[in-house]
Amino acid sequence: MKNALALKPEPTTKASRHERAAVRVTGQFFLRQAALLIDSAGGDLLLGLVYAAITAANTEHMDEEVKARYAELDEAPPDELRRPISVLALSASLQLPYETTRRYVARLEEMGLARRLGRAGVIIPKAVHESPRSIENIRRSYADVHRFVAGLRKAGVDVDAMR
Template identity: 45%
Template sequence: MNRHHLSLGADYALRMIRVFTDLFDGDMDRALVFIAAAQAGTEHLREQADYVELISGEFFPDEMRRPVSVSALARSLGIPVETTRRHVVKLASTGFAQRTASGGVIVTSEILAREEIRQAGLLNLGAMEALIDGLTRTPANR
């Protein structure tokens, strides 16, 4: 069962990487910086008691989002700060992220509502559903 689960997980990860890499002109590092910045901005909300109610809407309200520092993004991804900074600059210049006055990075609900992000999200949802389906179909004795 473990090899089967690992295979399903790898299939999902590769599909997700492809979807988001395509979104950023083949640049996997930029895609990862974008995903990490989007996740980091709302990570603190997972600990709230009303988290399930909060995620029932389309997006978390922007006033609940927190910017993340470039160095924190770099640490979370295990890539150099300068490389991360260059990707953040490119993301901001193309409208996929915003810089804050303090130098932080934030991905707003307006950015997440962009059509190309919505399409990537739908493709990712399909990949996630395939993963879940594969996991639930795994025989108990395999």
């Protein structure tokens, strides 16, 4: 039988304090991003998450060269480059019931924020991503990313070593 003293946790090190600080800063970043999603989706966090998941799925297949071509604020990728996601795949990715996901996608369509491309699935069109509201939300999110990185650095996290 192993010595019970050997099972005691190691004393807290400087690195572990940085890990806790990083988690706190990350939690603050997450909550600010969630508030932005709530605001952009008319007060409904889950609707904002469905919107964000569609957006991510539509562009995740793009290679780095294509993503770099559309990295600036003034132009989003064209609809032809977006890969639609089915409601079934979307519900699986969010771990939500299919019917719940279908209703949220229908709401996004009613709001003019999503477009169904037949059986292929749904996209968030370029026009939505280039709308004044979307541009403002991107600016707010980008500023929050800077705040997040600055917070990590202030907490002593070596952000540059994470590349």
